[in-house]
Amino acid sequence: xxxxxxxxxxxxxxxxxxAVIAAACTIIGIVFIPLTLLWALIAxxxxxxxxxxxxxIWCHGFIGYQVRSVPLERIADVVISRTLxxxxxxxxxxxIRDMTGQTQLRGNIGGQLGAKWxxxxxxxxxxxxxxxxxxxxxxxxxxx
Numbered sequence: 001x002x003x004x005x006x007x008x009x010x011x012x013x014x015x016x017x018x019a020v021i022a023a024a025c026t027i028i029g030i031v032f033i034p035l036t037l038l039w040a041l042i043a044x045x046x047x048x049x050x051x052x053x054x055x056x057i058w059c060h061g062f063i064g065y066q067v068r069s070v071p072l073e074r075i076a077d078v079v080i081s082r083t084l085x086x087x088x089x090x091x092x093x094x095x096i097r098d099m100t101g102q103t104q105l106r107g108n109i110g111g112q113l114g115a116k117w118x119x120x121x122x123x124x125x126x127x128x129x130x131x132x133x134x135x136x137x138x139x140x141x142x143x144x
Contacts, residue, residue, distance in 0.1 A: 003053075003054075004052045004053060004054045004055075005052060005053050006050055006051070006052050007051045007052060007053060007129070007133065008050070008051050008126075008129065009048065009049070009050050010048070010049040010050075010117070010120065010121075010126070011044070011045075011047065011048055011049075011119075012044055012047045012118050012119030012120075013091055013119045013120065013121035014089050014090060014091045014119055014121075015040055015043070015044040015047065015118065015119045016037065016040040016041055016044055017089040017090075017091075018040075018085055018086060018089040018091055018118070018119060019036050019037070019039065019040035019043075020033055020036055020037055020040065021085040021088045021089050022036075022085035023036040025084060025085055039062065042062060043060075043061075043062050046059070046060060046061045046062060046065055047059065047060050047118065047119075048060075049117045049120075051129065051130055051133060053133065053137075054071060054072060054137070055069045055070060055071045055072055056069060056070055056072070056075065056096055056115065056130065057069040058115060058117060068115065070096060070098050070115060072133055072134045072137040072138075073134075073137050073138060073141055074098045074099050075096055075097070075098055075099075075130075075134050076097050076098060076099045077095075077096075077097045078094060078095070078096055078097075078127050078130045078131055078134075079094070079095040079097065079127075080092050080093070080094055080095075080123045080124065080127055081093040081094070081095050081116070091119050091120070091121070092120050092123035093116050093117060093118045093119065093120060093123070094116070094117040094120050094123055094126060094127060094130075095115070095116050096115040096116075096117070096130070097115075
């Protein structure tokens with residue numbers, strides 16, 4: 001977009017470790033650990049997250065990929081998530097919720113709604129930066 005600048009760009013942190021631990025947390029998943037490891041090795045290079053001065057963007061996929069975005073003025077909340085597999089892997093995720101409460105359909109195993117940045121290193125700092133940028137955009141919009 002014209003006038004849009006990337007403020008930061010991230011790739012998942014400890015993604016392979018997380019995927020294997022998540023599979024190992026179930027009895028059935030233990031059988032699929034080799035397949036999960038292969039999937040994670042390929043998929044970790046297909047996940048990418050950006051914050052710009054206008055929106056948050058995330059790219060995800062395995063064979064193909066999807067690029068989705070939410071304008072900053074539509075974001076209602078930015079939540080840090082630490083599930084049991086994430087806690088064991090030593091990582092966090094960030095859920096980005098828009099004003100409808102249901103951002104975009106994310107193509108993960110659970111099929112849940114919402115934008116989720118998986119494997120974010122230093123999640124509290126990233127959350128703070130996103131919230132600061134949302135505040136800046138909202139203040140600029142109100143002053144117009």
